[in-house]
Amino acid sequence: MPTYEAFLSDDRAIEGLPIRLVIAIVVGVASLSIMMSMLGGIGTLGATELDAQPEAEVIDADERTLSVTVVDESGEPVEGATVVVDGDSAQLDEIATGTSGEDGTASVRIDPELRQNQDRGTLQIDIKPPSGTDFQDKRQNTEVLVVDR
Template identity: 60%
Template structure:
């Protein structure tokens, strides 16, 4: 039993003289860190592929995409990544570099299309501008609208 203790303490019997643990500790920590990060990335990949935890991004498809100034209606289709139309979503059209009097809103019908009435105007010496489109997904759905949607280009007629 005394031989095992003297091996741990080193040849002179003190812990200060033992250099084996100090040299091996950083290598063991690096190995544990690499294994931990690899395991975490595998687990996060598994969690991200579960449909129940993933959100689905929506996009707007305005028709027409290019329009002129003056009072008119724009049909906006709300679609999911697979191209399927989404009903009961709220479409909000706001001023961009083209101006309208306050935001215009409409809700998509059973076909996933909302008709929004706008009256875009351009500033003096402004040849074109844009109207931005935002989507508020249906309540209780796993849809989100975090990325920028297709804008409507307004040109001077």
């Protein structure tokens, strides 16, 4: 029977770990990742990506109402989504928001400004999906180009 001193002087680390256990863990992790990716592709369990379609992708640097249509992956309009328009390289005095109606369109009032010596900039559009739905907005949406004419 090994003594306490024998354990202290043993420097073999995990030399005795059965290789079958290591192989089983690697195969199990690989199988689990394949099963999880298959589950993510099922329509009832996966989330549907939303996209923003602004009425005009290029606008002048003046006050206006911008209409943005919210659609799902199949191009169908989505009602009840909140559209958020914020400055990127173009500036807005405040963040503009609107809620999409039955036709999926939200109207937001914006007054974009460009910095001195800047002839163009962009506005960023984000979507907050309606609550209680399986929609998400993970990908970047179309930006609106603001030009000084």
